[in-house]
Amino acid sequence: MSAPLAETLTQLRVGNQKFLIDFYQRSRHLFARWAQRQYQLDAPQAHGLLQDTLLDFYDQVADGRITKMPDDLRAFLYGMAQQRLEANVPAHVPLPAAEAGRRQRLLAQFNQLGPDCQRVLTFFYFRGYHFEKMGGKMGFPNATVARLQKSSCLRKLYELLR
Template structure:
């Protein structure tokens, strides 16, 4: 089909013209996007979006072609792909900024908790560290600290945690943790 014939079919609403364009130029558009850091799925999505833009402009009569349809479709795909790369770049930068903030925030919270734990007695320091930071079970903690059994360790942990909570609350405000 020639370009004039394709445009004529589009004006008549004949979707076979769209199907023809899709198949004829698919490889070229996909190759262009893949060679510019895209995947085949992204290329398919961009090419479909480009065909919709082309169809809408051609069907509305707004389209004035000064080049071949393939060149026009290529430029639409290239522009859409550039916008997508720009969007992905912004998202990636936002994620990195967010991760860095969360890492710094988490480190600050851990530091605050460690400072407060250091102000507790030796048994509470050991028990809370073994439980929360080393991930040991109550049975293992009871053995390491020399408590009668895991139930005693649980009771002691509960009391130590209450003391830690009071200490943190007395030294820091909720906003220090909820920023």
Template sequence: MNTPHQLAEVLTSLRIGNQSFLITFYEENRDLFARWARRQHQLAAPSSHELLRTVLVEFYDQVADGRLTKLPPDLRAYVYGMADEQVRAARTTEVLPVVEAGRRQRLLMLFRQQGLDCQKILMYFYFRGYNFEKVAGKMGFANANVARMQKSGCLRKLYELRLRTEAAVS
């Protein structure tokens, strides 16, 4: 699996939806990953297996939507790094103050009230880190300026929803 040709074949097969490589990777590395997760994060085997599955799905999404354009030379280290980030992020959000957690829940509720296009635009830009050119391509807009204006409109709608909700509560 070391030659560039083999790596390119894996990436191509993942892009067209063939997940056999990921299934094989999971089966071959599940026990080793569980030992690592227990040692590093004190996770039980079932939790670590679920974490590995979640990380592999995220990896597949990165390949499928073009965020990952070449396979990392050490895939296992890359996957372990992704898992480590997920565990650390989960532990960070577990200790949020009640007020902040409530604010985030209200914002998420308002976000879900927006149309699907606005949700996609904001997710692409803020959570996936796409630039306006890439957002325009994903959304089928004519150019980056259209994406910029659409994002601005979506943020304005979100802000207005927030203001209306706070006014109704007061």
């Protein structure tokens, strides 16, 4: 992993799925062998299961159910896949078009913000920093300035979304 784990979660939360795509491309053959040995799935079924599992993981990160990157992501995802198989969850249930579109718009608008606003919003919403810590990280003189910056950045994002 080239990016720090917190940065990876932040990117996932704003809709950037590159990390998951790379993970899929690196791991699909190994996952297919595991699925074939454990559950007698052929390669296309195993690849579909891994895709669905990665999308479930993404959804859990995006809606806040996962707040910390697992120490062993591969084992965590294999466990999720195992739970899908044991619970007999239907495969390839896509996101509703409205939600998929909303996430893509949010990512595009977030990327239009300046780097300082991106960092402020990331620190507050995705890393859970309080205003004093965020102010220290950003070089602001005090927590009030951090609070005002967060408010200003959020207002800018809101305006971009409208």
